[in-house]
Amino acid sequence: MLEKMIFGRFIPGDSFIHRLDARAKLIFVFLFIAVVFIANNWITYAILVLFTFLIIRMSRIRLYFLVNGLKPVVILIIFTFLLHLFFTREGAIIFEWKFLRIYEEGLRQGIFISIRFFVLVILTSILTLTTTPISITDALETLLNPLKKWKLPVHELALMMSISLRFIPTLMDETDKIMKAQMARGSDMTTGSMKERMNAIVPLLIPLFVSAFKRAEDLATAMEVRGYKGGEGRTRYRKLEWATKDTVIIVILLILAIILVYFRS
Amino acid sequence: MKREIISLQEVTFTYAEEDKSMRPAVNNVSYTVYEGEWVAIVGHNGSGKSTLARLMNGLLFPQTGKVRVFGEPLDEQSLWDTRSQMGMVFQNPDNQFVGATVQDDVAFALENNGVPFEEMVERVKRSLLKVKMSDFMNSEPHHLSGGQKQRVAIAGAIALQPKILLLDEATSMLDPQGRDEVLSTVQQLRAETDLTVISITHDLEEALLADRVIMMNQGNKYAEGKPEEIFQRGQELVDLGLDLPFAMNVSRLLKKQGVTLVAEHMSEEELVNDLWTSHFNK
Numbered sequence: 001m002l003e004k005m006i007f008g009r010f011i012p013g014d015s016f017i018h019r020l021d022a023r024a025k026l027i028f029v030f031l032f033i034a035v036v037f038i039a040n041n042w043i044t045y046a047i048l049v050l051f052t053f054l055i056i057r058m059s060r061i062r063l064y065f066l067v068n069g070l071k072p073v074v075i076l077i078i079f080t081f082l083l084h085l086f087f088t089r090e091g092a093i094i095f096e097w098k099f100l101r102i103y104e105e106g107l108r109q110g111i112f113i114s115i116r117f118f119v120l121v122i123l124t125s126i127l128t129l130t131t132t133p134i135s136i137t138d139a140l141e142t143l144l145n146p147l148k149k150w151k152l153p154v155h156e157l158a159l160m161m162s163i164s165l166r167f168i169p170t171l172m173d174e175t176d177k178i179m180k181a182q183m184a185r186g187s188d189m190t191t192g193s194m195k196e197r198m199n200a201i202v203p204l205l206i207p208l209f210v211s212a213f214k215r216a217e218d219l220a221t222a223m224e225v226r227g228y229k230g231g232e233g234r235t236r237y238r239k240l241e242w243a244t245k246d247t248v249i250i251v252i253l254l255i256l257a258i259i260l261v262y263f264r265s
Numbered sequence: 266m267k268r269e270i271i272s273l274q275e276v277t278f279t280y281a282e283e284d285k286s287m288r289p290a291v292n293n294v295s296y297t298v299y300e301g302e303w304v305a306i307v308g309h310n311g312s313g314k315s316t317l318a319r320l321m322n323g324l325l326f327p328q329t330g331k332v333r334v335f336g337e338p339l340d341e342q343s344l345w346d347t348r349s350q351m352g353m354v355f356q357n358p359d360n361q362f363v364g365a366t367v368q369d370d371v372a373f374a375l376e377n378n379g380v381p382f383e384e385m386v387e388r389v390k391r392s393l394l395k396v397k398m399s400d401f402m403n404s405e406p407h408h409l410s411g412g413q414k415q416r417v418a419i420a421g422a423i424a425l426q427p428k429i430l431l432l433d434e435a436t437s438m439l440d441p442q443g444r445d446e447v448l449s450t451v452q453q454l455r456a457e458t459d460l461t462v463i464s465i466t467h468d469l470e471e472a473l474l475a476d477r478v479i480m481m482n483q484g485n486k487y488a489e490g491k492p493e494e495i496f497q498r499g500q501e502l503v504d505l506g507l508d509l510p511f512a513m514n515v516s517r518l519l520k521k522q523g524v525t526l527v528a529e530h531m532s533e534e535e536l537v538n539d540l541w542t543s544h545f546n547k
Contacts, residue, residue, distance in 0.1 A: 134365040169407040218360035225353045227377035237372035
């Protein structure tokens with residue numbers, strides 16, 4: 001069950017991308033989302049694809065993992081491609097069959113949007129594949145720190161996120177155990193109509209919730225005993241260090257943006 | 266006379282204060298723990314031993330009676346200070362693991378107490394070395410065994426360099442091997458430092474390691490004394506729902522079968538020695 005989880009999946013490695021500061025990677029991905037929208041013709045999209053492949057090379061992640069990460073969004077990409085293909089009515093007609101008419105502009109738009117999706121998903125997967133969930137949480141906490149002025153509980157949110165991530169495998173194991181226990185008692189979860197299967201989930205969820213609440217209570221006690229009293233006066237064990245290479249990667253992205261602006265029509 | 270570390274004076278605690286029909290979880294209990302001692306608090310389920318643990322570190326406050334830690338009364342003001350002096354390990358290994366990895370978890374209490382970064386790194390290393398978990402610094406909790414997780418919990422507790430280590434049924438969810446790992450870690454820590462250990466348990470084998478045993482029954486203090494004295498009571502302990510140590514059980518059964526043995530035996534070694542010498546005396 002655990003193997004199928006993409007989120008929070010981290011592939012240990014020692015590439016240039018792995019060693020970047022998590023904050024740099026987060027900023028990079030957010031800026032990249034904006035940069036992608038600069039592209040609007042064949043040259044600029046080609047540059048984007050080239051750039052993405054460069055980043056993949058640099059992360060030294062096997063293509064297999066990236067393709068796996070793409071799977072859930074493939075349908076979405078195909079769907080948007082078809083939408084643009086059929087509903088854009090501009091340019092010359094390149095294909096006609098009964099009521100179906102495909103215009104040149106529609107094909108172009110469809111391909112562009114698909115490329116846009118594709119590079120965005122690839123780059124965000126690279127972010128999560130090369131960064132430990134705990135560093136992502138840490139990076140989010142430091143980046144969002146200024147929002148404390150507006151009473152956003154940044155530290156608490158980050159702690160909640162890291163505790164949830166830490167408990168995912170524990171609760172997965174638990175689900176597995178309860179499922180087997182219920183199956184041993186004759187409950188059938190894999191066959192039957194949709195409604196029957198939904199009903200079979202109830203005896204799985206209730207024990208899981210009960211135990212999750214018990215765990216939460218125990219954890220709260222353990223945290224209190226170990227002196228947890230909120231973010232005030234706390235020091236940090238995890239230190240994020242911004243190095244020259246982190247500035248470099250952001251600058252490279254800005255250069256890419258300038259090139260795209262130059263070539264866009 | 267050794268310095269007193271924790272003392273309870275006529276402490277009574279009831280979970281449901283309004284409901285007079287409920288018997289108090291802890292009823293008029295007094296005892297004192299001295300520096301460097303290992304005290305075991307034993308009793309079956311519902312005897313009030315876990316409530317005692319919560320009273321000792323201020324998770325609960327008694328309705329009547331006084332709790333003093335290091336000679337000072339335990340109250341809202343001294344609470345956090347006291348807690349930083351008292352490491353605690355709970356029963357469920359999974360539910361007390363806060364960090365994403367072993368080293369993060371050990372550092373958690375240090376972060377809470379505002380220990381500077383450089384010192385934190387040093388202390389995490391040292392604590393993990395002491396519980397022999399240095400090789401697992403970057404491991405995630407679901408890759409560790411129960412015994413290993415409890416050792417990490419001990420490392421997290423001693424990282425603050427506390428005076429007291431409070432074990433609340435810390436070995437009850439572990440397999441025999443994990444239990445031995447944890448107990449030998451505690452023994453070794455005590456040999457190295459003047460750590461005071463209070464272990465709350467229903468396992469009398471664990472209680473054997475203590476200097477002093479306090480027996481709880483139905484919220485009352487039933488008996489107090491050296492482990493040998495307590496275990497002399499034999500059948501009485503069984504009636505109170507406690508399991509006798511394995512060696513004692515065997516020796517009692519042997520006696521029933523008519524084997525002549527010199528005395529009660531608490532450890533396997535004593536029993537074996539008595540058995541192989543028992544024919545010399547004839």
